[in-house]
Amino acid sequence: xxxxxxxxxxxxxxxxxxxxxIISHPDAGKTTLTEKLLLFGGAIQLAGTVKARKSARxxxxxxxxxxxxxxxxxxxxVMQFEYxxxxxxxxxxxxxxxxxxxxxxxxxxxxxxxxxxxAAKGVEAQTIKLLNVCRLRSTPIITFVNxxxxxxxxxxxxxAEIEDVLKITCAPVTWPLGMGKAFRGVYHLLQHQVLxxxxxxxxxxxxxxxxxxxxxxxxxxxxxxxxxLREDVELIDGASPPFDLDDFLAGQxxxxxxxxxxxxxxxxxxxxxxxDWAPPPQVRDAGVRMxxxxxxxxxxxxxxxQANMDPKHRDRIAFFRICSGxxxxxxxVKHVRAGRDxxxxxxxxxxxxxxxxxxxxxxxxxxxxxxxxxxQIGDTLTEGENLGFKGIPYFSPELFRAARLRDPLKSKQLQxxxxxxxxxxxxxxxxxxxxQMLLGAVGVLQFEIVAQRLxxxxxxxxxxxxxxxxxxxxxxxxxxxxxxxxxxxxxxxxGKDVDGNPVYLATSRYNLEVTMEKWPKxxxxxxxxxx
Ligand code: G4P
Numbered sequence: 001x002x003x004x005x006x007x008x009x010x011x012x013x014x015x016x017x018x019x020x021x022i023i024s025h026p027d028a029g030k031t032t033l034t035e036k037l038l039l040f041g042g043a044i045q046l047a048g049t050v051k052a053r054k055s056a057r058x059x060x061x062x063x064x065x066x067x068x069x070x071x072x073x074x075x076x077x078v079m080q081f082e083y084x085x086x087x088x089x090x091x092x093x094x095x096x097x098x099x100x101x102x103x104x105x106x107x108x109x110x111x112x113x114x115x116x117x118x119a120a121k122g123v124e125a126q127t128i129k130l131l132n133v134c135r136l137r138s139t140p141i142i143t144f145v146n147x148x149x150x151x152x153x154x155x156x157x158x159x160a161e162i163e164d165v166l167k168i169t170c171a172p173v174t175w176p177l178g179m180g181k182a183f184r185g186v187y188h189l190l191q192h193q194v195l196x197x198x199x200x201x202x203x204x205x206x207x208x209x210x211x212x213x214x215x216x217x218x219x220x221x222x223x224x225x226x227x228x229l230r231e232d233v234e235l236i237d238g239a240s241p242p243f244d245l246d247d248f249l250a251g252q253x254x255x256x257x258x259x260x261x262x263x264x265x266x267x268x269x270x271x272x273x274x275x276d277w278a279p280p281p282q283v284r285d286a287g288v289r290m291x292x293x294x295x296x297x298x299x300x301x302x303x304x305x306q307a308n309m310d311p312k313h314r315d316r317i318a319f320f321r322i323c324s325g326x327x328x329x330x331x332x333v334k335h336v337r338a339g340r341d342x343x344x345x346x347x348x349x350x351x352x353x354x355x356x357x358x359x360x361x362x363x364x365x366x367x368x369x370x371x372x373x374x375x376q377i378g379d380t381l382t383e384g385e386n387l388g389f390k391g392i393p394y395f396s397p398e399l400f401r402a403a404r405l406r407d408p409l410k411s412k413q414l415q416x417x418x419x420x421x422x423x424x425x426x427x428x429x430x431x432x433x434x435x436q437m438l439l440g441a442v443g444v445l446q447f448e449i450v451a452q453r454l455x456x457x458x459x460x461x462x463x464x465x466x467x468x469x470x471x472x473x474x475x476x477x478x479x480x481x482x483x484x485x486x487x488x489x490x491x492x493x494x495g496k497d498v499d500g501n502p503v504y505l506a507t508s509r510y511n512l513e514v515t516m517e518k519w520p521k522x523x524x525x526x527x528x529x530x531x
Contacts, residue, residue, distance in 0.1 A: 006294035010326060010362060014293045015280045017364030019089040019321075021106055023131065024116035025124030026096045029146040032261040033116055033270075034079070034090065040267055041081035041088060078319070078366045086275055089366055093130065100443035101395055101425070102304050105377065107133045108392045109303040109321040111364065112140045112278035114270060115254070116261075119145045119152035119179075123165045131166050136527070137391055138251035141168065142273050149199060149260040151180040155232070159240075159256065169253040171243040172236055174269060176258045178225035186258050186266065187213060187229055189236065190243065194218060199263050207265075249279055281363035284323045286380070286387035291324050293363035298325030298333060299382040301389040302375050305424050306368075307453065316424075317348065317368040318375040325383065327361035333381040335374065336388060344369060344381075377425035378530025393527035394497075396472050397428050397440025400505075401447055401464035410460050417458035421450055422498035425530075430472065430495035430503055438495060438505070439464060440472055468507055473524035475502045482521055490515070501528065 024030040079090045091110055093103045107113065113134050115127060134141060145158060152158075159170040174186035177194060185196040185207060194215075196207035210217050213233060218226045247253035255273060259266015281293040291299055304319040330345050347361075348368035361367050369375065378392045405414055418437055422429035427450045428440040441447055447464050454460040474497070477483035487494060487502075493515075495503045504524060506512035516524055 006292070007296055010296065011294040013087075013326075013362045014364065016086045017089065017280050017362065018086055018112070018274050018278050019091065019110050019281065019364040019366070020112040020114060020274060020278060021091045021093050021110045022114045022116060023093060023107070023127060023134065023141075024095070025118070025121075025126040028116045028118040028121070028124070028127070029261045030093075030095060030116050033114070033144065033146070033267065034092065036261055036264055036267040037088075037090060037271060038079060038081060039264075040271055041083040078368075080365070083271055084275060087365075088271075088274065089364060091366065094443075095126070098443065098445050099126065100441065100446045101397075101428075103130070104133045104395045104442065105303045105392065105425075107139065108137065109301075109319075109366065110139065111281055112142065112274065114274075115141050115143045117143060117145050117158065117162070119147050119155075119158060119258070120150055122153060122158055122161045128165060131168070133395070135251065136393070140248050140251055140278060141254045142270060142278065143170070143254045143256040144261075144266065144270055145256060145258045146261050146266075148176050148179060148183050148186075148258050148265075149197075149263060155258065156235070162254070162256075168251070169241060169247065170256050171241055171248075171253050172258075173243060173255045173273070174257045174259070174266065175229065175232055175236065177222060177229045182225060183260070184222050184225055187233060188269075189233070196221075197260070197263070197265050199260075245277060248277060281323070285390045286323070287390055288387060291387065291389075293324055295324040296326075297383040297385065298327060298331065299323050299380065299385070299387055299389075300363075301381075301392055302369075302377055302379045303392055305375065305377060305426070307424070307426065315370050315372055316375075318371055318379075320347075320367050320369050320381065322361050322363050322365050322367065323389065324363055327365070327367055329359065331383075334384050334386075336380045336382060336386055337376070338374065342374070342381075346370065373420070373424065376423055376530070390529060393529050394425075394428060395442060396474075396526040397442055398471065399441050399444060399447075400467040400469040400472075401439045401441075402467045403437040403439055404463045404465055406461040406463060413458050413460045414454070414462055417454045417460055418450075419498055421453060426450055426453065428472075429498050430505065432495045432505075433491060438467055438469070440469075469505045470508045471506050471512060473504045473506065473512065473526060474528045475504055476523045476525065478521045482519075486519060486522055497528070 022030045022033060077092050081088055091106045093106050094100060155176055162170055173190060174188050176186055178184040183197055185194050187194050192212060194210040198207050213230060243255050244253055248255060257266050257269050261267065283290050283292055300320050300322040302318045302320050306317045332341055333344055335342050380387050380389050405411060418429045421427055427446050430438040430440060432438055451462060451464060454462050493505050495505050497503055
């Protein structure tokens with residue numbers, strides 16, 4: 001037997017971590033599933049808590065002004081809970097109106113994702129976008145097909161759509177017995193048993209278990225539905241691949257579960273899959289070398305900044321994913337980009353929906369670090385080594401606005417404000433030829449937040465006007481001559497990001513395709529690493 005180089009206690013704690021996010025299109029049932037997972041995990045006593053938070057109009061002081069006005073959570077939060085000896089970190093991905101670049105960034109900090117599909121609607125737009133982000137890191141995906149208690153689409157049809165649109169192989173693990181009003185439960189294809197369904201929100205256990213597909217008890221109980229299930233299972237055995245852990249971990253195959261979140265049905269199977277199959281924190285690329293999660297030296301990266309938690313103090317919270325070592329309050333760490341030391345004290349963790357001071361954290365855990373703008377998205381903190389974690393990119397914006405001032409005398413402040421907010425990652429800022437500032441976002445709320453922050457923090461009243469831009473691509477050139485020629489020909493479509501990198505601003509998808517075809521040697525990138 002080989003001996004492990006890692007401290008055994010740390011290794012044990014890391015192995016117990018599961019860090020994941022739920023991805024879905026609005027209304028598929030993410031909030032409901034989050035709540036049920038917390039309920040099963042014992043983190044909340046009663047259903048309704050997360051939902052209440054979603055719809056409540058908060059008035060506490062640590063919500064941003066925009067958040068107060070609109071009653072939504074501007075940035076995602078982290079929920080930690082214990083389940084069967086494991087520590088589970090569930091990172092919320094802002095959906096609805098609060099969809100933003102943060103939603104994408106959260107996915108760079110997880111080790112797995114649960115994809116919720118509305119069984120009546122199938123694969124929807126936002127799910128496609130989020131799955132594409134997961135694909136950048138080959139994140140393993142568990143699929144939950146929700147709302148089986150409603151009139152829904154054929155399960156085979158849904159799987160075919162997931163495979164076609166999302167380009168991921170489906171391995172059904174449970175299969176519905178009836179649907180809609182006649183939804184009777186699911187057959188567990190690996191355990192060879194039927195779990196019966198009874199509607200109701202308050203139960204914490206799945207229904208009765210009936211072993212064996214040939215069990216005559218099933219014919220007696222479900223005479224109308226059992227024939228179809230047996231036919232389906234025969235078809236699955238012939239046509240669908242069995243669940244394969246390696247393919248799942250490589251992000252190529254997704255285990256599929258059917259259920260009804262609101263009825264607590266199928267939720268336990270998802271938790272079990274997270275424990276049994278989802279990976280604990282993995283090795284991460286830190287530029288100069290790969291970092292093992294159970295290495296004793298502390299390291300990690302910032303993946304999200306939440307500003308104005310307390311507007312009076314203008315402080316910001318940097319959400320930091322631990323990648324190795326152990327966090328302890330008061331520890332000294334190196335801020336690699338700035339090249340100086342800082343003390344980590346009073347970091348926050350997020351237990352269900354209250355913030356508490358973090359005592360101890362290992363790889364996979366998320367801590368919130370108070371700071372006044374020193375930390376940016378993508379920053380690495382270590383115990384001395386010059387590491388730089390990769391894979392926390394800027395994403396190509398999907399919405400664009402041109403910034404204009406009400407008071408032209410404030411142009412210096414506008415420039416400074418946008419530069420700083422761009423560096424922080426609140427929005428993307430591009431400067432065009434002639435100095436015009438263009439803002440790019442993936443969610444409209446980002447513009448509102450930036451307008452508000454420009455007003456509060458920089459005393460600038462700016463108007464954002466629609467801009468005729470479809471998408472942006474970062475450019476890299478094979479040589480100087482190509483760069484110069486491209487710049488000359490495409491001057492009108494070129495801009496620079498906050499770090500001075502060249503960006504192509506396409507007016508339409510067609511415009512982008514034509515330009516890419518014309519310049520085969522120029523590389524057009526949809527994401528860019530920070531720093
Ligand atoms: P989201 O976070 O993905 O946006 O979805 P959310 O959980 O808020 O669910 C969206 C709607 O779907 C909610 O109904 C919710 O109750 C319902 N829902 C979630 N899971 C199931 C399910 O398994 N079966 C059925 N039939 N419905 C489900 P709503 O009418 O928008 O809200 P509410 O009136 O229930 O609060």
